[in-house]
Amino acid sequence: MFQIKKEHMICPLANFEEIFQTEDGAVYQCSRKNCYWLDFQGSTTAFKVRDFFAFKKRVDAVDLEMMLSNSARSFDFEIIMPFRTDSIFILSAQDILKLKEVLSGAKFMIELNSEIKACLQSKALLAI
Secondary structure (H helix, E strand, O other): OOOOOHHHOOOOOOOEEEEEEOOOEEEEEEOOOOEEEEEEOOEEEEEEHHHHHHHHHHHHOOOHHHHHHOOOHHHOOEEEOOOOOOOOEEEOHHHHHHHHHHHHHHHHHHHHHHHHHHHHHHHHHHHO
16 A cells, blocks of 8 residues: 655645555545645655646557657657656656556546535435
């Protein structure tokens, strides 16, 4: 299980809830700062909600087929610098697949939670 270390936290008094986790990484939600934390490759990165989804979109846009089929050294790694963070991700094709799994799982769980809340709210309104 991943643990976000206090020295890496921007919001040390926050209540973190795990959104999604694999063997390779995890995404947590910070209730105090309304942000998501990505724990991947031994480092943690905080994202505002909008920036998290923009980062996922950027990772999804990486052309893995081109990386794997091109023998030039410049295609061995993808460098991604998320907006409004200090992090730089230097990712191999395998790392990108692992990161996509973590981000896709987190997005699914976030959307599922939103749908459940919407259903519960509509049932509560019908009960009134």
